[in-house]
Amino acid sequence: MFPEVFFIVSSVVAVFAALAMLISRSPVQSALWLILVMLCVAGLYVTLSADFIAVVQVLVYAGAIMVLFLFVIMLLNLGAVPQLEKIDFKKGLGFVLLTVILAQLVYITSTTSTALSSKVIENPETGSALKIAEELFTRYLLPFEMIGILLLVATVGAVILAKRTFE
Amino acid sequence: MGIPLTWYLTLSAVLFSIGVMGVLFRSNLIIILMSVELMLNAVNITLIAFAQFMGDVSGQILVFFVISVAAAEAAIGLAIVIAIFRNKLTIDVNNIKLFRH
Numbered sequence: 001m002f003p004e005v006f007f008i009v010s011s012v013v014a015v016f017a018a019l020a021m022l023i024s025r026s027p028v029q030s031a032l033w034l035i036l037v038m039l040c041v042a043g044l045y046v047t048l049s050a051d052f053i054a055v056v057q058v059l060v061y062a063g064a065i066m067v068l069f070l071f072v073i074m075l076l077n078l079g080a081v082p083q084l085e086k087i088d089f090k091k092g093l094g095f096v097l098l099t100v101i102l103a104q105l106v107y108i109t110s111t112t113s114t115a116l117s118s119k120v121i122e123n124p125e126t127g128s129a130l131k132i133a134e135e136l137f138t139r140y141l142l143p144f145e146m147i148g149i150l151l152l153v154a155t156v157g158a159v160i161l162a163k164r165t166f167e
Numbered sequence: 168m169g170i171p172l173t174w175y176l177t178l179s180a181v182l183f184s185i186g187v188m189g190v191l192f193r194s195n196l197i198i199i200l201m202s203v204e205l206m207l208n209a210v211n212i213t214l215i216a217f218a219q220f221m222g223d224v225s226g227q228i229l230v231f232f233v234i235s236v237a238a239a240e241a242a243i244g245l246a247i248v249i250a251i252f253r254n255k256l257t258i259d260v261n262n263i264k265l266f267r268h
């Protein structure tokens with residue numbers, strides 16, 4: 001009983017916060033709403049007994065990435081826009097596209113979910129840091145090293161991009 | 168654990184659509200980047216849900232990689248935003264016409 005209630009509360013809060021992020025006029029408020037979405041998603045990971053990923057989500061997403069966003073917003077000194085953009089013909093077309101995407105996703109979800117087992121497979125080790133580390137450093141060692149190189153390249157690229165002035 | 172898989176997938180679809188809406192409708196570059204992060208999060212929910220319902224740990228490792236790539240993407244994207252702001256003094260995508268004539 002308790003996991004269902006927890007799931008419903010966190011998903012409702014997540015959807016509400018995502019919509020609030022979308023329609024708030026100030027970028028700082030948007031970033032704070034997005035942090036709330038990240039925390040709710042971390043709670044959902046806990047209901048799936050993926051504890052390590054939940055901690056990583058809070059540390060990396062809510063902690064590091066969103067602080068980076070807030071830092072850039074403050075650095076650029078962005079205020080609130082006076083009003084949101086008007087809905088014109090192009091945006092209406094975008095809305096149609098969006099409805100089609102959502103309908104497709106929900107249709108696929110409702111028709112194919114019988115292919116898998118209906119319950120979480122009770123395996124207390126899945127989701128623990130020990131099990132993930134075991135797989136990460138044996139079977140997925142090469143992708144892990146490549147992620148390290150990617151992060152190095154991204155760091156160097158960010159410094160170069162932010163320092164350089166174009167013509 | 169009695170939560171059905173369909174609930175997770177539906178929530179993920181809704182969050183992904185909200186992210187698409189942000190990319191399509193907002194003209195602030197930083198909000199667009201944040202919407203991309205929201206879409207990545209929605210996909211992560213799907214991956215974790217499938218991984219746990221299959222009893223496999225590979226999906227969680229994929230989510231771990233997605234989070235790392237999202238961090239790199241945020242750093243590069245924000246550096247580009249700073250570079251654009253320094254040259255154009257705006258981050259409104261309607262006013263950035265580098266390739267449009």
